[in-house]
Amino acid sequence: MKVIVIGLGAMGSSVSYHLAKRGIEVVGIDQFSPPHAFGSSHGDTRILRLGYAEGMYYVPLVLRARELWKELSNESGIEIFSETGVLSVRPNKEGSFKNSLKGIESFGIKHELLSSADISDVYGVIKPEDDMIGLLDKESGVVHAERAIETHLAKAQIAGAKLFTDERVLKIDFSSTVEVKTDKNTFSADAVVVSAGAWLTELLTLPKLNFEVERQVFFFLDVGNDEKFSPENLPVVSIEYGEPARNFYCIQNFGKGFKIARHHEGKISTVNNADREVHLQERDDIENLFSRFFNGLPGNVLESKTCLYTNTPTRDFLIDFHPDHDNALILSPCSGHGFKFSSVIGEISADLLEKGKSDFNLEEFSFEKHYIDR
Numbered sequence: 001m002k003v004i005v006i007g008l009g010a011m012g013s014s015v016s017y018h019l020a021k022r023g024i025e026v027v028g029i030d031q032f033s034p035p036h037a038f039g040s041s042h043g044d045t046r047i048l049r050l051g052y053a054e055g056m057y058y059v060p061l062v063l064r065a066r067e068l069w070k071e072l073s074n075e076s077g078i079e080i081f082s083e084t085g086v087l088s089v090r091p092n093k094e095g096s097f098k099n100s101l102k103g104i105e106s107f108g109i110k111h112e113l114l115s116s117a118d119i120s121d122v123y124g125v126i127k128p129e130d131d132m133i134g135l136l137d138k139e140s141g142v143v144h145a146e147r148a149i150e151t152h153l154a155k156a157q158i159a160g161a162k163l164f165t166d167e168r169v170l171k172i173d174f175s176s177t178v179e180v181k182t183d184k185n186t187f188s189a190d191a192v193v194v195s196a197g198a199w200l201t202e203l204l205t206l207p208k209l210n211f212e213v214e215r216q217v218f219f220f221l222d223v224g225n226d227e228k229f230s231p232e233n234l235p236v237v238s239i240e241y242g243e244p245a246r247n248f249y250c251i252q253n254f255g256k257g258f259k260i261a262r263h264h265e266g267k268i269s270t271v272n273n274a275d276r277e278v279h280l281q282e283r284d285d286i287e288n289l290f291s292r293f294f295n296g297l298p299g300n301v302l303e304s305k306t307c308l309y310t311n312t313p314t315r316d317f318l319i320d321f322h323p324d325h326d327n328a329l330i331l332s333p334c335s336g337h338g339f340k341f342s343s344v345i346g347e348i349s350a351d352l353l354e355k356g357k358s359d360f361n362l363e364e365f366s367f368e369k370h371y372i373d374r
């Protein structure tokens with residue numbers, strides 16, 4: 001069997017690795033040289049949380065994803081997953097963590113509920129409001145995103161995958177086989193995986209879907225050598241506040257600074273028209289958030305970049321064969337929370353292509369679930 005993988009970001013790099021590891025012939029193509037800063041997968045780190053309020057059906061997937069990240073770390077000798085814990089903080093209302101706790105308790109995931117006073121006692125740097133509570137998800141942590149992509153791609157190549165970077169796919173022709181035309185070559189194969197991130201709808205016409213590309217901004221703040229911001233002393237922190245609720249998250253200083261960003265609230269755009277500049281007002285906003293919820297002054301901005309979410313209306317992923325072409329597997333696992341799953345999505349994709357089925361329930365990720373006129 002031969003498979004072409006279009007897009008070698010978080011998803012495509014993992015798919016290429018899992019296919020090649022099984023002895024399947026892989027041709028991987030990307031218009032840039034991943035990891036790069038134009039799509040959805042840059043910025044060094046991503047949160048892996050096991051508490052999944054979005055739906056219980058995510059929990060078996062994220063548990064397997066974490067296992068695979070650990071395996072990849074062990075096999076490669078590179079730290080790809082760091083188990084630092086994830087602390088979610090939000091106003092203490094009835095049922096505040098009801099949905100997350102449902103999954104956490106059903107799957108026996110280690111956790112602790114913390115009052116506002118506990119949070120400030122244990123982590124001196126966090127300044128929660130008095131009416132807030134926290135859920136510490138102890139077995140969660142951080143995936144080192146760019147390292148993960150590099151490692152998947154390197155291991156895919158070792159296993160025999162042929163990767164073509166700085167090569168843009170222009171057209172996909174479907175018949176009993178698949179023909180992919182790029183700006184340099186024409187490739188044919190038995191099947192294609194389209195993991196093109198925010199470019200998905202530029203490549204394929206998917207009339208009944210309504211995906212949006214949302215611009216996001218993230219910052220790395222200078223916290224010097226302050227050990228209180230290190231992964232040894234601080235979990236990932238995500239904070240929900242205000243009415244209507246707003247969210248931001250922070251990732252510890254792994255050497256590049258303290259990462260801080262809002263989740264959603266970004267401008268809806270297209271992949272080609274997204275504003276790639278970070279503005280002063282966005283920087284002020286982040287510095288204000290830091291001052292409101294953390295002790296100390298926000299340090300200089302060491303790095304700031306834009307990044308793209310590709311959102312489905314339900315914010316669930318799309319993992320399914322094209323409705324008209326059963327030799328085309330379409331992956332759009334973003335909506336701002338896909339990276340952590342990319343390890344298991346690689347494995348699932350290999351199962352779907354090799355065996356025609358997966359051990360996981362993928363019902364919520366089908367085309368059918370995403371149709372506008374459903």
Ligand SMILES: Cc1cc2nc3c(=O)[nH]c(=O)nc-3n(C[C@H](O)[C@H](O)[C@H](O)COP(=O)(O)OP(=O)(O)OC[C@H]3O[C@@H](n4cnc5c(N)ncnc54)[C@H](O)[C@@H]3O)c2cc1C
Pocket residue numbers: 006007008009010011012029030031032034038039040041042043045046047048167168169170195196197198199200203216217218261307308309331332333334335336337338339340341
């Ligand atoms: C700021 C930010 C923070 C995030 N935080 C988290 C988090 O904490 N936890 C989490 O789990 N998820 C998080 N996410 C979401 C996660 O990063 C994405 O779900 C994931 O990176 C999507 O990967 P992808 O492979 O689908 O897309 P991408 O990485 O963008 O890959 C798509 C690839 O396709 C290539 N391509 C497109 N069109 C063509 C073409 N015509 N020819 C050749 N190549 C093509 C592109 O060049 C690109 O390399 C975050 C996202 C952002 C933006």
